[in-house]
Amino acid sequence: MTGELFSPLPLRSGQALRNRIAKAAMEENMAGDGQVPDERLFTLYRRWAAGGTGLLITGNVMVHAEALTGPAGVVLDENAPLAPFTEWAEAGRSGGGAIWMQINHPGRQVASGMPGVVWGPSDIGVSLGKHSSRFGRPTAMTARQIDETVSRYAVTAHRAEKAGFDGVEIHAAHGYLLSQFLSPLVNKRTDRWGGPLENRARMLLDIVSAVRAAVSPSFAVAVKLNSADFQRGGFDAEDARQVIEMLEPLDVDLVELSGGSYESPAMTGRSTDARTQAREAYFLDLARDLVTTSPIPLMLTGGITRRETAEKVLDSGVAVIGMGTALAVTPDLPHRWRGSREADRTMRPVTWSDKALASAASMAQVRHQMRRLARGSAPRPGTHPALALVAEQRRQRTALRRYRAWLAKPRGAA
Numbered sequence: 001m002t003g004e005l006f007s008p009l010p011l012r013s014g015q016a017l018r019n020r021i022a023k024a025a026m027e028e029n030m031a032g033d034g035q036v037p038d039e040r041l042f043t044l045y046r047r048w049a050a051g052g053t054g055l056l057i058t059g060n061v062m063v064h065a066e067a068l069t070g071p072a073g074v075v076l077d078e079n080a081p082l083a084p085f086t087e088w089a090e091a092g093r094s095g096g097g098a099i100w101m102q103i104n105h106p107g108r109q110v111a112s113g114m115p116g117v118v119w120g121p122s123d124i125g126v127s128l129g130k131h132s133s134r135f136g137r138p139t140a141m142t143a144r145q146i147d148e149t150v151s152r153y154a155v156t157a158h159r160a161e162k163a164g165f166d167g168v169e170i171h172a173a174h175g176y177l178l179s180q181f182l183s184p185l186v187n188k189r190t191d192r193w194g195g196p197l198e199n200r201a202r203m204l205l206d207i208v209s210a211v212r213a214a215v216s217p218s219f220a221v222a223v224k225l226n227s228a229d230f231q232r233g234g235f236d237a238e239d240a241r242q243v244i245e246m247l248e249p250l251d252v253d254l255v256e257l258s259g260g261s262y263e264s265p266a267m268t269g270r271s272t273d274a275r276t277q278a279r280e281a282y283f284l285d286l287a288r289d290l291v292t293t294s295p296i297p298l299m300l301t302g303g304i305t306r307r308e309t310a311e312k313v314l315d316s317g318v319a320v321i322g323m324g325t326a327l328a329v330t331p332d333l334p335h336r337w338r339g340s341r342e343a344d345r346t347m348r349p350v351t352w353s354d355k356a357l358a359s360a361a362s363m364a365q366v367r368h369q370m371r372r373l374a375r376g377s378a379p380r381p382g383t384h385p386a387l388a389l390v391a392e393q394r395r396q397r398t399a400l401r402r403y404r405a406w407l408a409k410p411r412g413a414a
Helices: 039-049 083-093 129-134 143-163 177-182 202-214 237-250 284-291 307-315 325-329 333-338 355-374 385-408
Strands: 021-023 055-057 098-104 167-172 220-226 254-258 298-301 320-323
Touching: 039 055, 039 083, 039 355, 083 098, 083 143, 098 143, 098 220, 129 355, 143 167, 143 202, 167 177, 167 202, 177 202, 202 220, 202 237, 220 237, 237 254, 237 284, 254 284, 254 320, 284 298, 284 307, 307 320, 320 325, 325 355, 355 385
Parallel strands: 021 055, 021 320, 055 098, 098 167, 167 220, 220 254, 254 298, 298 320
Antiparallel strands: none
16 A cells, blocks of 8 residues: 555655645636636635645646647746746645646647647547547647757746746646657657657657756656557557656656547546446556556546545555546545545536547536636536536637637737
């Protein structure tokens, strides 16, 4: 057993998480004017900070202003004003825990109709059958674009530390850019970034090294990695094991394990692979195998909602349990567990047969709860998924107009 649920966890950077419960990243899609956090995100993170977690990980913050997962995404680059991020960090630390910023580049997972760029390791688009047109067609990145992207991650991490965050988590899961480079199904390059795993992992390793060099030794650096892509011939558990070993010499504090992508949305329990059909802790079986050889503490996210399940995950040797949806519905769940109580309600399940549409509706439901929390209201987990999805689509259209106008304006150094 790695440790009891409410025991501290010392990290390589010298930080110590106050307990083993983390709020995993959930894409809030709540950027204010200028693609920066505003009072909604401050209120939301104060709610979570008061709930008793040892660690809050933000939804993915974009390192490239022209490449967003959605039009309401937060951007922290060399031109972004730092004051809103400082207030966000203060909100996240207000309850005594740590806050890390998840930093990300979408690569090819950019909605069609978005301005900016759609990049990937190769020119292979997202395949979603009849829903494939939802995403733009990518162009293969040049060596210069790869090097510039590595630098962007370092800039964002440096500025996150300057704003008062305790660490960053580099997103290399869920089919985003770094996950695309790791995937043999998506990465068909024949240069130094393609072919064998050590080449496909090169961009991730270069980013981790650049980030670590750009921040202080006491600043935490973590990586989010798929335990598997859940696609035949894709990135698998053996690949994950090898990548974790490659990360060990780079002073990584924690590796968060998840799984899936938009093509196989295992992170919402809706993959095309039977291995995530368990009701809770979707990726525990894979984590049990990885933890036996991992030289880095592991965090497991996906489907954890009850203390009994969380303790089972810790018993497997995993160091930190991550929760997303459960904390969107019950933001004080860690405090409840301390008092031997569980959540009163759970999210209404989405049972649609169309996996891509069901995944989108599930994410819309979660964002609906986060917006309620951000307004100071109580969650409403019984909201019908179709209503949540329609409302989400309307907000996205409004945000897209605002993002287009913002992107068209010249931006100076902050």
